[in-house]
Amino acid sequence: MSPYHVDGFMFAGINSGIKKNGQLDIGLIVAEKSIPCAGVFTTNQVVAAPVIQSKKRLAERAMARAIIVNSGNANACTGESGAADAQTMAGHVAKHLNCESRDIQVCSTGVIGAPLPMNTLLDGIDKAMDTLDQASFFDFAEAIRTTDTFTKARRAEITIDGRTYCIVGASKGAGMIHPDMATMLGFVITDAPISESDIDALWRRTCQKTFNAITIDGDTSTNDTALFMASGAAGGAPLVGDHLARFEDTLLNLTSELSKDIVRDAEGGTKLVEIAVSGGLSFNDVQTVANTIALSPLVKTAIHGEDPNWGRIIAAAGRSGVKMDPDQLTLSFDDIELFSAGEWRGLEAEKRVHSIMLRNEYTIRLDLAQGDQSHSIYTCDLSADYIRINADYRS
Known part of the structure; x- marks a missing residue:
């Protein structure tokens, strides 16, 4: 079993051709059903199309079924066509999963201003769907990289009342890093049961102390996104009170290491x-x-x-x-x-x-x-x- 296995999720990371060097450039996380999801996004006033779309959908309903990410192209400052492309990405994934497009979170990262190569991208989504499995989280983490020099992935466990819950996360970023948010993408998933009513506040508290507490160069991006999904597949009632507090401490520790990994990988940085x-x-x-x-x-x-x-x-x-x-x-x-x-x-x-x-x-x-x-x-x-x-x- 992969060390990054989490009950209730499958993953993929493939090369579609967006990156011409053959590196992985499409990442996919898919849950078995729509589950509680929270997001924290860039505060830059120049905002990429996928951020606008994903933020709006989570504001309407704190649930998601899948996360689709492309690297190598930010789909930022691309006008109406960029917005349409983000919607097309969500719709294409939703069609594969037989769910609503509002349940798909879309993220892009890379060079600002260039239109997405949609034919290449949609073919890549098809390929990613065909390779989904429970063992490919590290491939997902590799696929979201741009100038990163290493793949950033972390795993943690916590046992509460005899049940062991797993938390796994990946982040990318090495430059344009500063609160709020740090220029980055961050994705954390768990099989613990977190209620839709609790997940947003929990994630915002966590990001305030981690992803929003790092800086490399003072610049914030158009695409910053940090998403957290909880499948509840490990069983049990939604965590509350002391149990939720203990889970939050473990989540905070994992997310802290993911955020520090970004600074460890700072462009030109050695400290x-x-x-x-x-x-x-x-x-x-x-x-x-x-x-x-x-x-x-x-x-x-x-x-x-x-x-x-x-x-x-x-x-x-x-x-x-x-x-x-x-x-x-x-x-x-x-x-x-x-x-x-x-x-x-x-x-x-x-x-x-x-x-x-x-x-x-x-x-x-x-x-x-x-x-x-x-x-x-x-x-x-x-x-x-x-x-x-x-x-x-x-x-």
């Missing part, structure tokens, strides 16, 4: 750094400070150069717009203080911090010493390779 801001008066304060530090080009280049330039971090926090007292701030790398009580902690502390910065992953902590609110953002370094990759993206 995964958690910016953990605590001691805030409000969530908005700590989120704003964390975002400002995580996005600072000077902080990101210092991370790349493994330079303990604490002044850049303090300065970024100071320009965030959040009121703070510099003399009350405490800045640490992991557990090593580098700045506190308004002063640098000295050369020995800086040497120890430099050793921490040689690692691939670590945490920068800033305590505002004002309240009890905290928030973390995951960021990466900024290198010359990021410029090279994005200067040549379409060529």
Whole structure:
């Protein structure tokens, strides 16, 4: 049995020819029937046709039967024909499954502005339908990639009252990453029973702490989508109360790793750094400070150069717009203080911090010493390779 097997689902990932290099470019997730589904989508005002369609359908009814994804073409900024193409994709899948097209979630990712090669795409959907099985989730995860350097897939289990529930997820993204949402596609499925009335709030809470808490370059996409489906095929009544809370913790852990995988795969990136801001008066304060530090080009280049330039971090926090007292701030790398009580902690502390910065992953902590609110953002370094990759993206 595949390690990514989930009761109640089948998967496919195939090459249709959208990508001329032979890589997989159509992914499909199919449930046995229409099941509870939730989605969180881009907040960019320039929105791709499949996002508009999928968001509207989930707003009308938090249920879905299947997810169809193509990579290599974003179907964004393609006008009325793009909207029609997204509807055609949904209708073509629905015809195969003998269900309504409103039960099909459609996602596209790739270059903006080019029309979808519909003949190629529809033939590819036919091929994907013919190859559906319970063992091909990793192929699905591979098919949604664009500039990703590795396939991002995760699995978790939780046992509640003697029943073991499985959660499996895949994500893609390596550039144009920033809340809200991070530029990405994310898909998580489970065989646990989650009610239609609970699934949306559960998924939004999860995304707030994971997919909406990563940044690479500050850009958001036209196509960002994160979808969550629950088949209930493992049995039992819908999870509520403490049982739902325990499930949510497991879901959060899996989704956190999927989101961090995106930052680990950042275009040109070599570091995964958690910016953990605590001691805030409000969530908005700590989120704003964390975002400002995580996005600072000077902080990101210092991370790349493994330079303990604490002044850049303090300065970024100071320009965030959040009121703070510099003399009350405490800045640490992991557990090593580098700045506190308004002063640098000295050369020995800086040497120890430099050793921490040689690692691939670590945490920068800033305590505002004002309240009890905290928030973390995951960021990466900024290198010359990021410029090279994005200067040549379409060529």
